[in-house]
Amino acid sequence: MAGKFDSPVQTQMAVAVSNGVCNGEYRSRTRRVFVQTETGCVLGLELDRNDNAHTVKRKIQIAFNVPTDESSLTFGDRTLNEDFSAIRNDSPLLLTRNVMHRSSSTPCLSGKNLQQRDQSSLIEILGCSARFDGATGLVKEIIKAIKNGVDPIPVNSGLGGAYYFRNIKGENVAIVKPTDEEPFAPNNPKGFIGKALGQPGLKHSVRVGETGFREVAAYLLDYDHFANVPPTVLVKVTHSVFNVNDVMNGNKLQNTNKVSKIASLQQFIPHDFDASDHGTSSFPVDAIHRIGILDIRILNTDRHGGNLLVRKFGGVGGFGEVELIPIDHGLCLPESLEDPYFEWIHWPQASIPFSEIELEYIKNIDPIRDSNMLRTELPMIREACLRALVLCSIFLQEAAAFGLCLAEIGEMMSRQFHVQQVEPSDLEVICLEAKELVREIDLSFFEADERDDEFQFVMDCEAAQSNLAPDMSGNSSVKAPLHYEFGSVNDQSFLAHVDEAVEESEIQVDEDRFRTASRLSPSLKKVNLGEKGFHYHCGKPERSYTMGYSYSSRVSGSVNEQLPTSISFVKFSDMNEDEWNLFIVKFKELLYPAFTNVRSRTIGQRQKLGNSCQF
Numbered sequence: 001m002a003g004k005f006d007s008p009v010q011t012q013m014a015v016a017v018s019n020g021v022c023n024g025e026y027r028s029r030t031r032r033v034f035v036q037t038e039t040g041c042v043l044g045l046e047l048d049r050n051d052n053a054h055t056v057k058r059k060i061q062i063a064f065n066v067p068t069d070e071s072s073l074t075f076g077d078r079t080l081n082e083d084f085s086a087i088r089n090d091s092p093l094l095l096t097r098n099v100m101h102r103s104s105s106t107p108c109l110s111g112k113n114l115q116q117r118d119q120s121s122l123i124e125i126l127g128c129s130a131r132f133d134g135a136t137g138l139v140k141e142i143i144k145a146i147k148n149g150v151d152p153i154p155v156n157s158g159l160g161g162a163y164y165f166r167n168i169k170g171e172n173v174a175i176v177k178p179t180d181e182e183p184f185a186p187n188n189p190k191g192f193i194g195k196a197l198g199q200p201g202l203k204h205s206v207r208v209g210e211t212g213f214r215e216v217a218a219y220l221l222d223y224d225h226f227a228n229v230p231p232t233v234l235v236k237v238t239h240s241v242f243n244v245n246d247v248m249n250g251n252k253l254q255n256t257n258k259v260s261k262i263a264s265l266q267q268f269i270p271h272d273f274d275a276s277d278h279g280t281s282s283f284p285v286d287a288i289h290r291i292g293i294l295d296i297r298i299l300n301t302d303r304h305g306g307n308l309l310v311r312k313f314g315g316v317g318g319f320g321e322v323e324l325i326p327i328d329h330g331l332c333l334p335e336s337l338e339d340p341y342f343e344w345i346h347w348p349q350a351s352i353p354f355s356e357i358e359l360e361y362i363k364n365i366d367p368i369r370d371s372n373m374l375r376t377e378l379p380m381i382r383e384a385c386l387r388a389l390v391l392c393s394i395f396l397q398e399a400a401a402f403g404l405c406l407a408e409i410g411e412m413m414s415r416q417f418h419v420q421q422v423e424p425s426d427l428e429v430i431c432l433e434a435k436e437l438v439r440e441i442d443l444s445f446f447e448a449d450e451r452d453d454e455f456q457f458v459m460d461c462e463a464a465q466s467n468l469a470p471d472m473s474g475n476s477s478v479k480a481p482l483h484y485e486f487g488s489v490n491d492q493s494f495l496a497h498v499d500e501a502v503e504e505s506e507i508q509v510d511e512d513r514f515r516t517a518s519r520l521s522p523s524l525k526k527v528n529l530g531e532k533g534f535h536y537h538c539g540k541p542e543r544s545y546t547m548g549y550s551y552s553s554r555v556s557g558s559v560n561e562q563l564p565t566s567i568s569f570v571k572f573s574d575m576n577e578d579e580w581n582l583f584i585v586k587f588k589e590l591l592y593p594a595f596t597n598v599r600s601r602t603i604g605q606r607q608k609l610g611n612s613c614q615f
């Protein structure tokens, strides 16, 4: 049956899954972490309770035999210094060289020495959530097969390194994607290399090496198996099939040694074809709705036809019902608002209203619970990604409650592209306006302070004057009222600049500049940011964002296209907690007028498909 790990009974059987100690349970004397270098090498290390970054780096230095003084240990957003309390058993840590020292890469030691030091098993599930329990049976099958000589085989399609892992009968049972073989990652086997782990990747707001966490997040968020995401876990896996590039010389090494990788492991789902190979009219409305609901929640930027597997039901070669299986969620939950890619957006099924069951599911989504769950299960996920989840979930909930259909919601999230121009999506415009309102509130807070100061000052002056005896010397102590030059719109001191860890692209939209010039009022008056040419109009604005943006070439499944990758209109990491909360309040307030606007724009245009339509 598609999408189910093996039964809990099988999970009782002993496999090479760590008997993990979860968050908060530090009574045990040791914890194990997996340290991954920027070039992909992975080593399991036992930590003592009192270990800190310094002692851990010493251990790494001894294990890898490389200097670690000019390097940092990171875990998602956190750089680890003294306090290791957030680190739970089986956490994957990243050893990054400080920027100044990036020129010399840490060599990847894939040889015997490293393996001998690493006593962990062939495949270990990272994390100890009950949600992953079902994967142990699958892992056990794979280990048995490998021990009997049934090795994994590389997958040819796709840009990243991926491997089919098999059972003892030679059947594919899982697809494993190592994080250091993603597009642009150091050990990518298909020639797409050039970046270190942690740098912006194929999508600017998804860092190299972090797509595997997202695959697992999509599975965890797919409550009740609503959208049919195949079960997915994060693993540390050791095998000689994996690719290792010669980082120094840019060559592919002939790897014959076992090498350990951090990877996503997803259950293989037998299928007949994918959505890019076939007409879509036989696709069930509810399957598309459910996948669309997930895509919107997680802001999927990569839902192309190749990422929807199709399995026929009943009857060989029959054109009966089909089942859809969404795969490849590595490019969801970006760190800033991105342009999503929703293949389903123009399929007629997406214009059919949501069913009662779907509306109920949407209503019951709880983005705060979801982000807390992800913080627990995948603590390396960055806060900015969780903010994307919260924002998009709220957007979905409000839009569905307003009565918009899947296609309308998807369109509101999508940017418009013209020759060398890109316009922010409706969602991005709403966010920019909400950010501006938050800023205005910040300003009025300071302005109120200023008025208070002036008022106080006048009172002080009056009091002083009334107490003053006429100064015959002419030396009055009364000063001219203070003029408080505070809170000009350009004043950068108002901006809470949380360190933007993503290395900024040279073509980041200059939000401050945008904000300064536009002061997005409810009427969204037209603005023009000089050579950057950002034009705004009221309502559905005639916006144009004109600049030469960079492209990354992408050959993806059936898609062969050029995508602009470096534009970010709305960042999340530049708001502190208070600003973020206020932003969400303002964002919600702006939704109703925006939906009304969209409704009036699309009414009459949209082919109204009733439930009588047959698919």
Ligand SMILES: Nc1ncnc2c1ncn2[C@@H]1O[C@H](COP(=O)(O)OP(=O)(O)OP(=O)(O)O)[C@@H](O)[C@H]1O
Pocket (backbone or CB within 6 Å): 155, 157, 158, 159, 160, 161, 162, 175, 230, 266, 267, 268, 269, 270, 271, 302, 306, 307, 309, 327, 328, 330, 555, 556, 557
């Ligand atoms: N869970 C799965 N079950 C069966 N086949 C799968 C599964 N996941 C992926 N595949 C197959 O493996 C191929 C490559 O996988 P995937 O698209 O996830 O890799 P990728 O490198 O991320 O690709 P892309 O560059 O298209 O994003 C897919 O085209 C599909 O045929």
